[in-house]
Amino acid sequence: MNNSEAKSAIFASIRQNLAASLPFDAAHHAHHAPKDSTFTTPVLPELSTENLIENFRKNLESVGGNFSIVYDESEAAEILLMMIGEKKARKIAVSDSPLVEKIVGFLKMDAEFIENASADRLFECDLGITGAQWAIAETGTLVLESESERHRLASLVPPVHVCILEAGQIRQTLGEILELVQQSLSRTITFITGASRTSDIELTLAIGVHGPGELIVILIDKTEEAEN
Amino acid sequence: MEHLTAETFDQNARAALADTQLRGALKNLAVTFGERRQAAIATVENWEDLRERARSIKDETLAHLDKYLTDFADNAEKAGAQIHWARDGREACAIVLELLKERDATKIVKSKSMATEEIHLNAALEKTGIDPVETDLGEWIIQLAGETPSHIVVPAIHKTKGQIADLFVEKVGIEKSDDVDVLTKTARRILRTRFAEAEVGISGVNFGVAETGTILILENEGNIRLTTSLPKTHIALMGIEKVVPRFTDLDVFLKLLPRSGTGQRLTTYQSLITGTKRNATDEGPAEVHIILMDNGRSRMLAHPTTRQSLACIRCGACLNACPVYQQIGGHAYGSVYPGPIGAVITPQLVGIGKTKQLPFASSLCGACREVCPVKIDIPELLLHLRAEIAEGVTETSTHKFSEKLAFGFYSFAWSRPEFYKLGTKISRLLQKFVAKDGKIGKTSGFLAKLAPPLGAWTAWRDAPTVAPKSFREIWKSDLENK
Numbered sequence A: 001m002n003n004s005e006a007k008s009a010i011f012a013s014i015r016q017n018l019a020a021s022l023p024f025d026a027a028h029h030a031h032h033a034p035k036d037s038t039f040t041t042p043v044l045p046e047l048s049t050e051n052l053i054e055n056f057r058k059n060l061e062s063v064g065g066n067f068s069i070v071y072d073e074s075e076a077a078e079i080l081l082m083m084i085g086e087k088k089a090r091k092i093a094v095s096d097s098p099l100v101e102k103i104v105g106f107l108k109m110d111a112e113f114i115e116n117a118s119a120d121r122l123f124e125c126d127l128g129i130t131g132a133q134w135a136i137a138e139t140g141t142l143v144l145e146s147e148s149e150r151h152r153l154a155s156l157v158p159p160v161h162v163c164i165l166e167a168g169q170i171r172q173t174l175g176e177i178l179e180l181v182q183q184s185l186s187r188t189i190t191f192i193t194g195a196s197r198t199s200d201i202e203l204t205l206a207i208g209v210h211g212p213g214e215l216i217v218i219l220i221d222k223t224e225e226a227e228n
Numbered sequence B: 001m002e003h004l005t006a007e008t009f010d011q012n013a014r015a016a017l018a019d020t021q022l023r024g025a026l027k028n029l030a031v032t033f034g035e036r037r038q039a040a041i042a043t044v045e046n047w048e049d050l051r052e053r054a055r056s057i058k059d060e061t062l063a064h065l066d067k068y069l070t071d072f073a074d075n076a077e078k079a080g081a082q083i084h085w086a087r088d089g090r091e092a093c094a095i096v097l098e099l100l101k102e103r104d105a106t107k108i109v110k111s112k113s114m115a116t117e118e119i120h121l122n123a124a125l126e127k128t129g130i131d132p133v134e135t136d137l138g139e140w141i142i143q144l145a146g147e148t149p150s151h152i153v154v155p156a157i158h159k160t161k162g163q164i165a166d167l168f169v170e171k172v173g174i175e176k177s178d179d180v181d182v183l184t185k186t187a188r189r190i191l192r193t194r195f196a197e198a199e200v201g202i203s204g205v206n207f208g209v210a211e212t213g214t215i216l217i218l219e220n221e222g223n224i225r226l227t228t229s230l231p232k233t234h235i236a237l238m239g240i241e242k243v244v245p246r247f248t249d250l251d252v253f254l255k256l257l258p259r260s261g262t263g264q265r266l267t268t269y270q271s272l273i274t275g276t277k278r279n280a281t282d283e284g285p286a287e288v289h290i291i292l293m294d295n296g297r298s299r300m301l302a303h304p305t306t307r308q309s310l311a312c313i314r315c316g317a318c319l320n321a322c323p324v325y326q327q328i329g330g331h332a333y334g335s336v337y338p339g340p341i342g343a344v345i346t347p348q349l350v351g352i353g354k355t356k357q358l359p360f361a362s363s364l365c366g367a368c369r370e371v372c373p374v375k376i377d378i379p380e381l382l383l384h385l386r387a388e389i390a391e392g393v394t395e396t397s398t399h400k401f402s403e404k405l406a407f408g409f410y411s412f413a414w415s416r417p418e419f420y421k422l423g424t425k426i427s428r429l430l431q432k433f434v435a436k437d438g439k440i441g442k443t444s445g446f447l448a449k450l451a452p453p454l455g456a457w458t459a460w461r462d463a464p465t466v467a468p469k470s471f472r473e474i475w476k477s478d479l480e481n482k
């Protein structure tokens, strides 16, 4: 396959066709030019951490996510223990996030925690635990960067995904987050908003088609006395 | 694609109309997605500004497509992706086949991609004995049924859960159940075994960022994440029009696409992939191949009217809003891309000669233009294509000229309602002028020249459309007002 030949042909065609369009462009532009000057990004008020948490919670819950707030890691571990018990999870896939490692370290139980599981083993896991690098309050979204955490499969393959988040990681808008993640541009950046879903059969919502059917976020808020 | 003749379109449309189940499903689609979309766009204050912004980003990109495409390819390569160029579908299929052959790969998982549908990649693979597995639930259903998608977002919208249940009983041997959860879990269970063994994952691309070489893929199910992270090799097929200049441009498109398509603020998952993994022990495929495909796209750059087709982000909103699509569904269009956007891009992709009926399969009501997140003026495009058809089928140059003129100003007037009144005045002047010129005869002569396109229009008026105002009515009242 001669790739450079195809490439040159495509570029020649692009340039030739754009040139052919020139005589028509001005007239068309006069009628159809986008009114770009009207575009302004709405200026948002600076939100307090409390507001950000509240917005995040509200929007996460609106897409079916489950939310708990705790003061510190050991409390996060207690909640996690309860959840693992409730789900009767025996095999648990964990990411390599130091926060997750620390919290899992608190757990005294006989479930098996598997870091860096192979695909085969992952398919046997009944719960996955990851951290996240950022969260978007306006959409209830978790943002995971591959350079910070090996996140892709533990957050996706098991039927339940538990994500441990810290209050300082929340930003209000998608726009802010895009600017942040661009700085260190990980090989894979994943946005997660709610559980895996489909409406492919008669537009009826079904949860957990390929990814987890349940998304649980445990937020650690050390900034102030979190109400409980 | 098959030749779409007046007869086949007519047959398809009539069959669809007689299918009450299908029409029920389409009604459900229009109402459900219409309402969800309305609710979702109400969650942003500056919806109209976002549409303008998106369109101006697309216009900027397309006007300098050579530059942005070069940047995209260079940056993706720098990050470790391998770039391939395909002039047409045949070349794109050949590249995929070559990549599979070199890797001796036969176990392929695919995620939903209109571009791969467009080039009939599955058929090309099957010819060589490779059976790629579609992993999007809707796509898998129609693959099992041996059908084609009838909607670009919900491919199996034409099937009932009863039909899907029967299909699963027959093809995967489950006990019959029409519980959607049971059907969904069945797909999960079976497709997981396919994912576990897959050697190559094939996906599409929603956006490619020139500045960073990043590809962005949106989804709800999670199968795209699996397709792009489990197999050793990831092949992404991307139309050359999918480029956007800057990483932060994604903000605008991520606000528009899910809201317009499924009425979500964001789809469940977005994967932003830049090149290959940086350490051998990291998660993800060892190789990423991006095939940049033209397949008729660069041709559309040749005129600002046709160029806007390339701004399409495949959200499906124009299908859901279209009174014709709502009545006849996707298959009647006889092409991979149905609905209003299909009626304009299919003739441009496969050649207008094969698809003459498509630009007439519309009532020009403008609902598509209203909902389009990137403000594509589909009615203007339809008229542009009709004018091209009129030009092509008419013999004499005077015919050609008068038709082009009539269509030209009509197209202009229709696409700019505020100019419509002005247009009618011009039309009267034009008629007088033409009559005086004597070549064409009296005013009736001028109107006679309109017969072919008007004839085509009126012929299609018995297609199931619900135009608020027909072309004919407008012409009639215009004549009466004289």
Ligand code: SF4
Residues within 6 Å of the ligand: B260, B311, B312, B313, B314, B315, B316, B317, B318, B319, B341, B368, B371, B372, B373, B374, B375, B376
């Ligand atoms: S033409 Fe507009 S509304 Fe239709 S699919 Fe494309 S972007 Fe969506």
